[in-house]
Amino acid sequence: xxxxxxxxxTVGIVAALGLSACGSLNEQSPxxxxxxxxxxxxxxxTGTPPPxxxxxxxxxxDANPGAFMLLSRAGSGTQASLxxxxxxxxxxxxxxxxQVSVTLENGIIVATRGFVQDMMAADISxxxxxxxxxxxxxxxxxxxxxxxxxxxxxxxxxxxxxxxxENVEALGKMVETERFxxxxxxxxxxxxxxxxxxxxxxxxxxxxxxSPGVGYVDLIRP
Amino acid sequence: xxCSIYRTILGNSACSFALMLASTAVAQDGPSYTVxxxxxxxxxxxxxxxxxxxxAATFAYSPSSGYRTSFTYxxxxxxxGSFRYAVFNMYGYDVANPQFETFDRSFDLxxxxxxxxxxxxxxxxxxxxxxxxxxxxxxxxxxxxxxGSNLIVTGGLGWGRMGTKNGFANPLGAVSDYFDTRPxxxxxxxxxxxxxxxxxxxxxxxxxxxxxxxGLEYQISPKLGVKAEYSSIAYLEEPLTPAVDIASPLNFGxxxxxxxxxxxxxxxxxxxxxxxxxxxxxxxxxxxxxxxxDRAPAPLKVRAQDALAATTxxxxxxxxxxxxxxxxxxxxxxxxxxxxxSDRQARVRYSNERYRSEAQAIGRVARMMSQVMPASVEIFxxxxxxxxxxxxxxxxxxxxxxxxxxxVGAADAMFERARFDAAGPDAGLIxxxxxxxxxxxxxxPYIALVLFDASGPIKADVGLQFDGRxxxxxxxVISGSITQSALGKRPGGAFFxxxxxxxxxxxxxxxxxxxxxxxxxNLTLAYYGRVTPDIYSRVTLGYLxxxxxxxxxEVLWKPVGSRLALGAEVNYTAMxxxxxxxxxxxxxxxxxxxxxxxxxxxxxxxxxxxxxxxYLAGDWGATFALDREFQNGWRVGGYFTLTDMPFDQFxxxxxxxxxxxxxxxxxxxxxxxxxxxxxxxxxLSRDGGARLMVDGRLYETVxxxxxxxxxxxxxxxxx
Numbered sequence: 001x002x003x004x005x006x007x008x009x010t011v012g013i014v015a016a017l018g019l020s021a022c023g024s025l026n027e028q029s030p031x032x033x034x035x036x037x038x039x040x041x042x043x044x045x046t047g048t049p050p051p052x053x054x055x056x057x058x059x060x061x062d063a064n065p066g067a068f069m070l071l072s073r074a075g076s077g078t079q080a081s082l083x084x085x086x087x088x089x090x091x092x093x094x095x096x097x098x099q100v101s102v103t104l105e106n107g108i109i110v111a112t113r114g115f116v117q118d119m120m121a122a123d124i125s126x127x128x129x130x131x132x133x134x135x136x137x138x139x140x141x142x143x144x145x146x147x148x149x150x151x152x153x154x155x156x157x158x159x160x161x162x163x164x165x166e167n168v169e170a171l172g173k174m175v176e177t178e179r180f181x182x183x184x185x186x187x188x189x190x191x192x193x194x195x196x197x198x199x200x201x202x203x204x205x206x207x208x209x210x211s212p213g214v215g216y217v218d219l220i221r222p
Numbered sequence: 223x224x225c226s227i228y229r230t231i232l233g234n235s236a237c238s239f240a241l242m243l244a245s246t247a248v249a250q251d252g253p254s255y256t257v258x259x260x261x262x263x264x265x266x267x268x269x270x271x272x273x274x275x276x277x278a279a280t281f282a283y284s285p286s287s288g289y290r291t292s293f294t295y296x297x298x299x300x301x302x303g304s305f306r307y308a309v310f311n312m313y314g315y316d317v318a319n320p321q322f323e324t325f326d327r328s329f330d331l332x333x334x335x336x337x338x339x340x341x342x343x344x345x346x347x348x349x350x351x352x353x354x355x356x357x358x359x360x361x362x363x364x365x366x367x368x369x370g371s372n373l374i375v376t377g378g379l380g381w382g383r384m385g386t387k388n389g390f391a392n393p394l395g396a397v398s399d400y401f402d403t404r405p406x407x408x409x410x411x412x413x414x415x416x417x418x419x420x421x422x423x424x425x426x427x428x429x430x431x432x433x434x435x436x437g438l439e440y441q442i443s444p445k446l447g448v449k450a451e452y453s454s455i456a457y458l459e460e461p462l463t464p465a466v467d468i469a470s471p472l473n474f475g476x477x478x479x480x481x482x483x484x485x486x487x488x489x490x491x492x493x494x495x496x497x498x499x500x501x502x503x504x505x506x507x508x509x510x511x512x513x514x515x516d517r518a519p520a521p522l523k524v525r526a527q528d529a530l531a532a533t534t535x536x537x538x539x540x541x542x543x544x545x546x547x548x549x550x551x552x553x554x555x556x557x558x559x560x561x562x563x564s565d566r567q568a569r570v571r572y573s574n575e576r577y578r579s580e581a582q583a584i585g586r587v588a589r590m591m592s593q594v595m596p597a598s599v600e601i602f603x604x605x606x607x608x609x610x611x612x613x614x615x616x617x618x619x620x621x622x623x624x625x626x627x628x629x630v631g632a633a634d635a636m637f638e639r640a641r642f643d644a645a646g647p648d649a650g651l652i653x654x655x656x657x658x659x660x661x662x663x664x665x666x667p668y669i670a671l672v673l674f675d676a677s678g679p680i681k682a683d684v685g686l687q688f689d690g691r692x693x694x695x696x697x698x699v700i701s702g703s704i705t706q707s708a709l710g711k712r713p714g715g716a717f718f719x720x721x722x723x724x725x726x727x728x729x730x731x732x733x734x735x736x737x738x739x740x741x742x743x744n745l746t747l748a749y750y751g752r753v754t755p756d757i758y759s760r761v762t763l764g765y766l767x768x769x770x771x772x773x774x775x776e777v778l779w780k781p782v783g784s785r786l787a788l789g790a791e792v793n794y795t796a797m798x799x800x801x802x803x804x805x806x807x808x809x810x811x812x813x814x815x816x817x818x819x820x821x822x823x824x825x826x827x828x829x830x831x832x833x834x835x836x837y838l839a840g841d842w843g844a845t846f847a848l849d850r851e852f853q854n855g856w857r858v859g860g861y862f863t864l865t866d867m868p869f870d871q872f873x874x875x876x877x878x879x880x881x882x883x884x885x886x887x888x889x890x891x892x893x894x895x896x897x898x899x900x901x902x903x904x905x906l907s908r909d910g911g912a913r914l915m916v917d918g919r920l921y922e923t924v925x926x927x928x929x930x931x932x933x934x935x936x937x938x939x940x941x
Contacts (some may be wrong), residue, residue: 088627103521112518113517115513120633120937141630145937146512148509148854149935
């Protein structure tokens with residue numbers, strides 16, 4: 001091959017590769033990352049649904065009581081099914097197939113992993129006490145991982161109050177619950193978590209804040 | 223920006239949330255930018271500062287003042303520095319004659335004394351174009367005060383070029399008559415006329431006539447603002463300074479911020495010209511992807527209560543245990559290199575190929591160990607390897623991991639309870655069979671900026687790059703890189719003449735790799751080792767870089783917890799042929815270079831380095847460097863090199879100096895990556911103080927796994 005041809009081929013290959021790069025040495029290339037990000041962005045813009053995850057059925061949930069948890073971005077229809085990946089004392093870590101995890105203590109989020117802004121840990125013991133006594137005030141201490149890889153701690157004052165009885169749907173089944181609203185605020189943020197608690201005192205459904213950067217997620221125990 | 227990124231990844235709820243958080247901020251995010259790329263009015267400065275750590279890149283154009291590209295870095299909340307590169311023709315010569323185009327580099331500094339009070343304005347002092355040829359050389363004191371929430375009023379006093387419109391006798395003359403007259407800047411002459419620029423014009427500072435300037439900035443909406451100024455730069459014809467026929471000292475501008483990190487500027491200058499500017503801002507502290515897009519780790523596997531009593535385990539399971547751990551670590555992109563397990567302790571050696579933060583890798587390895595280690599094993603010792611050399615040993619108690627997981631304060635508590643030592647001996651470790659491929663390769667496009675070749679001051683080169691890497695063993699690696707430019711054969715040659723008595727060790731770079739054939743960028747055999755627990759060694763042999771081949775050897779003393787490191791390097795190299803093939807016969811230039819180096823980590827993100835030794839042209843001298851390092855991997859720093867090569871031999875710029883920036887990939891792409899991209903803005907790459915560019919010097923290799931760097935990113939331990 002003459003060098004003139006080689007040059008033409010090079011031009012062609014550069015054009016064809018576009019932003020992408022290949023080979024084991026290029027696995028972490030920004031080009032690959034950027035193309036992923038652009039794809040995600042386009043998908044969001046055109047409303048193309050993300051690839052469908054295996055759907056959890058009522059039958060599967062009934063056959064394995066307590067084995068599953070449904071996670072979705074608040075307000076979005078796409079649900080991920082989570083299964084237990086680890087238990088440490090009263091804290092249970094639930095993980096999805098695409099490796100997003102949520103750690104719950106008595107049904108309340110105390111940590112997340114794999115979100116764009118993770119809750120690294122939370123002390124929610126006072127919130128649990130307030131829920132047990134059907135309302136009251138609580139202090140919440142929450143840690144996030146910031147853009148400089150440092151842990152930032154937020155101290156929040158929260159007020160928990162009953163919102164009355166509501167029937168909620170959990171994977172095709174209607175469940176009678178009492179709704180509790182937890183209004184938390186600090187100097188810079190304010191948000192409201194909602195818990196729907198069934199007769200057995202289990203949080204059947206909840207809407208909880210992961211972090212300011214992520215927003216709320218919905219959790220359902222089918 | 224934050225809003226749009228949140229929207230794609232997290233849905234709209236997060237967007238509104240982010241807006242709510244931002245509601246405490248003022249009408250606009252930070253000050254607007256001048257055509258000089260600094261916070262201010264249109265041409266004149268204000269006392270405003272950008273947010274700490276902001277980096278702003280500005281491109282501005284107007285017919286009279288040409289093209290300017292500027293970078294301003296807000297080093298501290300009060301102190302900022304700017305680097306500017308401009309192409310212009312403002313001498314009143316025939317504009318059509320490109321002979322009179324000027325390529326001008328300049329530096330600014332600005333310090334703000336105070337925060338604005340209820341009655342007291344913010345006050346700042348600054349130097350514009352204080353280094354180099356000083357064509358815009360000015361000093362100023364400026365005060366800015368906001369009136370209400372949308373209006374900022376600025377007034378100031380300028381010297382130098384800023385003292386030329388309606389100038390009056392210097393008020394500092396009251397202090398001393400030293401200030402009454404401003405001496406001519408002797409160095410402001412072109413190459414060949416006796417001056418080289420690049421030296422500081424201290425003799426001129428705050429001397430000669432002063433003049434008053436001022437202006438108004440009004441923010442109509444969070445995105446849209448207007449400004450007007452009275453400029454004190456007259457652009458008179460002076461020797462080798464830009465001259466403009468000014469019709470009016472009043473300049474007017476409009477600013478528009480389509481996004482929080484982008485500003486568009488336009489307006490009317492000098493009563494005759496329209497100008498245009500665009501500024502983009504980036505803050506290393508504000509990672510667009512917040513904590514990153516890493517997938518969740520496997521949670522810790524907590525031992526059952528009844529298993530805690532165990533004090534031994536069945537050693538027959540050792541091979542299965544090793545295989546299981548290797549498999550688990552592979553999930554994390556980590557290679558198991560060696561394992562030693564006793565009844566109560568486990569020591570693992572591994573290479574992390576995925577995570578920028580070795581602290582995060584330690585956290586992940588520890589959790590994977592908890593999945594498979596027998597219950598009796600209480601002590602985990604983790605030894606990360608970098609380029610095949612173990613650089614530290616972090617010892618954790620398994621019961622601490624179990625107790626602290628997902629609790630508030632877990633990162634700090636774990637750090638306090640961890641022990642950091644030098645990596646242990648090789649003895650005792652059972653080698654794990656290599657998991658990753660010994661042979662790795664990559665093909666991808668590349669883009670490079672070519673500065674000052676014969677065809678112009680700046681040009682982009684694009685093409686394909688082939689990389690290959692073969693591991694003979696953990697310590698011995700062959701690697702190489704070949705590029706093929708899509709531009710084909712191009713004429714070589716430098717933009718400037720380089721008349722000096724030395725070999726053109728770098729300035730002839732403009733002749734290299736121009737014949738359109740594949741270019742061998744490097745091809746080396748590299749050995750890394752550990753001489754004692756605290757002393758590391760490297761030998762690299764082959765085509766070390768694009769212009770030189772030979773041998774490079776280095777030793778480094780770097781105890782695991784020490785802020786100080788000392789190193790020595792010797793190289794014997796020959797200059798390669800211009801076709802970047804295998805031969806060395808074109809120049810027949812061999813040189814022995816080397817340096818003694820000291821590195822010091824001041825903490826709080828400041829890192830200093832000093833090298834004393836011999837450079838490529840055979841000149842002797844020293845390089846001083848200071849870098850600001852952010853915990854998330856960003857670095858912004860500067861360096862200068864002084865050698866025994868006389869300034870007039872060095873040529874324009876007088877001595878080598880530059881600004882360098884390193885950006886980790888994961889800052890932008892979010893997913894974990896060990897890679898980063900570095901760039902150096904040199905005032906000019908010349909032959910004095912030129913250093914061999916050998917890949918993988920020891921200090922940068924070793925430190926990543928040692929205490930200081932682990933501390934920086936320890937927040938990722940539990941991620």
